Amino acid sequence: MIKLSHVSKRYPNGHEALKDVSFDLAAGEMAFLAGHSGAGKSTLFKLITRIEKPTSGQIIVDNQNLSRMRSSKVPALRREIGVIFQDHKLLFDRSVFDNVALPLIVIGLPHDEIQKRVRAALGKVGLSGKEKQYPVTLSGGEQQRVGIARAVINRPNILLADEPTGNLDEALSDEIIDIFADFNQVGVTVLIATHDLRQVERLNKRTIHLVQGQLVENAISSGKSEVE
Amino acid sequence: MGTYIARHLQVLFATLGDLRRTPMSTINTLLIIAITLLLPCLLYVTVKSAQTLSDSWEGRPQISIFLKKEISDDTATLIFEEVKLHPSIELAEFVTPEQALAEFKVLSKGEANLEQELAFLGENPLPPSIVVMPDKASAKSEKLIALKDELSQFDGIESVRLDLDWTDRFNAMLLVFSRVAMLLSGLLALGLILIVGNTIKLLIFNRRHEIEITKLVGGTDTFVRRPFLYYGTLFGLLGSIISLGLLLGAASLVAQPLNQLAELYQSNGLIHQVTALEMLAVVLVGSLLGWLAARWSVAQHLRDIQPK
Structure with missing residues (x-):
């Protein structure tokens, strides 16, 4: 589903965020992307959602080569990928309903269909009945779940989550990671960037380590590790 | 949709x-x-x-044609006929020197000086003239000027005065x-x-x-x-x-x-x-x-x- 071959990203200031990274995430797979802050996790997500372009290498998402993708096709790509951001990226002057509905409004779904799906998504993340509230009135964990509801509302094939448990307590973190696991159960490809090793151990999934922009892959379940 | x-x-x-x-x-x-x-x-x-x-x-300009003073009455009539037949001219009126003088006297009534001067001259100083009104199509400024130039070429015509009046x-x-x-x-x-x-x-x-x-x-x-x-x-x-x-x-x-x-x-x-x-x-x-x-x-x- 997501395939990177020899991807490097160097910023104009000379900082090399990713160095020759290659990995392949199969459809329906769930993996963690681990590494310290500054290891290149966010850069990787930006490349996959084509917010940025790699300096070299090839990225293929759902059989589409992002290097050759015209900018007019980018919106269609982003509709296939649900992204959860560390800073939530919510609109604070809009209600919870409007925030979650945005990906559906963008594709022009009829209003009653939007209403149905927003209710379902909010129910799924445990925020039923909070449609009319504004994000500021919600706690950090609730805001994070609004972001998740928005990411999944369009039933994407891929979910990317950047530090979704960043500043949540353990119980809340478990709850949120379990929501992702649930989506993975129904066939969604999930990639979670985190430095929360507790979650990595708890779920026992494939883990891709990034160390200073270079890839170190561990398959925790089998205990072996490969170094590239 | x-x-x-x-x-x-x-x-x-x-x-x-x-x-x-x-x-x-x-x-x-x-x-x-x-x-x-x-x-x-x-x-x-x-x-x-x-x-x-x-x-x-709806004002239309007038053209005053002054004939040479020395020409005979017959020549003047001939010129008048010719002008009258011009395709761009709708109306033409002949003004004899006598009529012009009479009109002048009416207009300058009360101005004793002018009358004295006329009397001093002894004879009528005014030439015969033709007052012409062009047809509607020729009433535009540029056509009028062309018409004026054309009329000036006529033999026996001293001068042509075009009154682009103030509507123009x-x-x-x-x-x-x-x-x-x-x-x-x-x-x-x-x-x-x-x-x-x-x-x-x-x-x-x-x-x-x-x-x-x-x-x-x-x-x-x-x-x-x-x-x-x-x-x-x-x-x-x-x-x-x-x-x-x-x-x-x-x-x-x-x-x-x-x-x-x-x-x-x-x-x-x-x-x-x-x-x-x-x-x-x-x-x-x-x-x-x-x-x-x-x-x-x-x-x-x-x-x-x-x-x-």
Whole structure:
């Protein structure tokens, strides 16, 4: 589903965020992307959602080569990928309903269909009945779940989550990671960037380590590790 | 198709809601647009009124042909016949020296000096002349000048005097004025585009965060720019409606004293009544300019806003 071959990203200031990274995430797979802050996790997500372009290498998402993708096709790509951001990226002057509905409004779904799906998504993340509230009135964990509801509302094939448990307590973190696991159960490809090793151990999934922009892959379940 | 219209209506109402939520800045913008549009409208009404005025005069210029003094009466009659048959001439009247003198005496009645001088000369100093009225088609200034030149070539004609009377001068000035008005209107339209474009630019930057997120969740450029196009068009539409209100108000303010003036000159309805079609045109042009301004602004600024 997501395939990177020899991807490097160097910023104009000379900082090399990713160095020759290659990995392949199969459809329906769930993996963690681990590494310290500054290891290149966010850069990787930006490349996959084509917010940025790699300096070299090839990225293929759902059989589409992002290097050759015209900018007019980018919106269609982003509709296939649900992204959860560390800073939530919510609109604070809009209600919870409007925030979650945005990906559906963008594709022009009829209003009653939007209403149905927003209710379902909010129910799924445990925020039923909070449609009319504004994000500021919600706690950090609730805001994070609004972001998740928005990411999944369009039933994407891929979910990317950047530090979704960043500043949540353990119980809340478990709850949120379990929501992702649930989506993975129904066939969604999930990639979670985190430095929360507790979650990595708890779920026992494939883990891709990034160390200073270079890839170190561990398959925790089998205990072996490969170094590239 | 239904969804498409519903989507547009949704953006329209959302934009109207946004405009209502910031009434002061909306009113400010609308007034600036209205006044910018009002100036060309006022110029138009002025030109139109002046044209109605000049049409109502229906004045046609005269040409006076002075014959050489020494020619015989027969030759003079011959020339008169020839002039009379000229295709561009509708009416020709022969004025003998005696008639001219009589007319002169009537006109200069009471001016003792002139009469004394005439008496001193002993003989009639006035030449025979022909007064000519060209037909309607030749009553335009440039054709008149050509006709004048042609007549001057005739044998036995001393001089031809063309009285481009003051209606012509008025029309010529009106033409200059309307050209200046058009130029000014063009400049004001450009100004309007810049004003609305700048307002849209500020709106775009205010909604930067929203634009980034919309692009992140897969909003197309068309989707992102749509509300701003609505903003521009609505600004133009509402601004031009206010402008029409101001125009009608200004016209009614001027109409009363102007009609009093018209009565004195036995004329009526000096001021141009703005027709429904003209009002529609103002509203359409206003909306179009607003839309254009938004297109221009969006093309300049929206591409730069990308998710980070």
